[in-house]
Amino acid sequence: xxxxxxxxxxxxxxxxxxxxxxxxxTNSMFDYFLWYKKYPAEGPTFxxxxxxxxxxxxxxxxxxxxxxxxxxxxxxxxxxxxxxxxVYFCAARLTKAGNQFYFGTGTSLTVIP
Amino acid sequence: KAGVTQxxxxxxxxxxxxxxxxCSPISGHRSVSWxxxxxxxxxxxxxEYFSETQRNKGNFPGRFxxxxxxxxxxxxxxxxxxxxxxxxxxxxxxxxxAGQETQYFGPGTRLLVx
Numbered sequence: 001x002x003x004x005x006x007x008x009x010x011x012x013x014x015x016x017x018x019x020x021x022x023x024x025x026t027n028s029m030f031d032y033f034l035w036y037k038k039y040p041a042e043g044p045t046f047x048x049x050x051x052x053x054x055x056x057x058x059x060x061x062x063x064x065x066x067x068x069x070x071x072x073x074x075x076x077x078x079x080x081x082x083x084x085x086x087v088y089f090c091a092a093r094l095t096k097a098g099n100q101f102y103f104g105t106g107t108s109l110t111v112i113p
Numbered sequence: 114k115a116g117v118t119q120x121x122x123x124x125x126x127x128x129x130x131x132x133x134x135x136c137s138p139i140s141g142h143r144s145v146s147w148x149x150x151x152x153x154x155x156x157x158x159x160x161e162y163f164s165e166t167q168r169n170k171g172n173f174p175g176r177f178x179x180x181x182x183x184x185x186x187x188x189x190x191x192x193x194x195x196x197x198x199x200x201x202x203x204x205x206x207x208x209x210x211a212g213q214e215t216q217y218f219g220p221g222t223r224l225l226v227x
Contacts, residue, residue: 006155032214043117043203043218044156089155093214098161098168099207101146101216105155 003027004092006104014112019077021107023090026071030092030102035064035075038087038106047088048075080111115139117206117219125225131192134222138185138206144168145187146216147179150201159202162187191224199226 005024013019021035031052036044050057050064050073057064063076073090087106094100118137126132138145147159158171162181179189185206191198201223205216 002155004155034215036218041220043205043220046215046217049215091156091216096169098163099144099146099209099214100158100161100169100171102158103148103156105153 002105003030004090004102004104006088006090006107008107009105010108010110012110012112013080015082016079019075019080019084019109019111021075021077021088021090021109023073023075023104024071025073025092025102027092027094027102028068028071029094031095032093033064033066033073034091034093034101035062036089036091036103037084038089044089077109080109082111082113085109085111117204117217119202119204119219119222121222122220123223123225125227126194127227128194128196130194131190132194132224134189134191134202134204134224136187136189136204136206136219138187138204139208139217142206142208142217143185144207144209145181145185146205146207147187147189148203148205149173150203150221151199156203159189194226196226199224 034049035047038044090104146161148156161169181187201221203221205218207216
């Protein structure tokens with residue numbers, strides 16, 4: 001049962017334009033959401049996060065939006081750069097006795113120079 | 114600060130064998146989680162350890178087990194390997210501060226089961 005879904009396996013964007021990566025989730029108990037970036041042969045690297053009590057968080061070129069009613073999360077990258085080409089994973093945290101993180105299947109972003 | 118380290122980086126085993134993977138978290142991080150990554154499945158949560166105790170477990174068979182030592186280093190063991198266990202196994206350590214928590218991942222151990 002995939003509780004966090006990234007329905008677009010891949011995305012191509014021209015350099016300088018906006019990249020929008022989307023993520024949907026099913027569990028309303030998730031309290032924290034994160035985006036990770038992954039290059040081949042490396043582990044995922046943390047990019048940006050947002051608490052479930054907020055609807056937007058910004059860090060430089062990266063902005064994450066959370067729409068709780070729609071159970072939807074998106075990552076905006078503006079402007080996109082060739083170095084942003086990587087696989088992006090969204091993740092959601094469920095805090096029970098400890099933490100459990102659920103990951104999407106990833107979206108491969110290619111930024112075309 | 115040194116990052117999360119995992120050993121070995123690559124491993125080839127045959128069906129029926131067992132394997133032990135090791136993870137050293139970032140200094141000061143007490144939570145260690147393990148994930149399995151396969152193509153098309155994303156990262157699947159295996160288990161989380163905190164202060165030598167397993168706090169959470171994902172939906173994996175009992176062949177997958179782990180432990181954490183007093184220095185927070187963790188090991189993951191898979192017994193009676195199957196072909197489907199071929200995957201990238203990732204370890205992540207984390208520290209929660211003021212409600213915010215970020216997992217820092219190691220480079221992973223790529224396991225191939227023949």
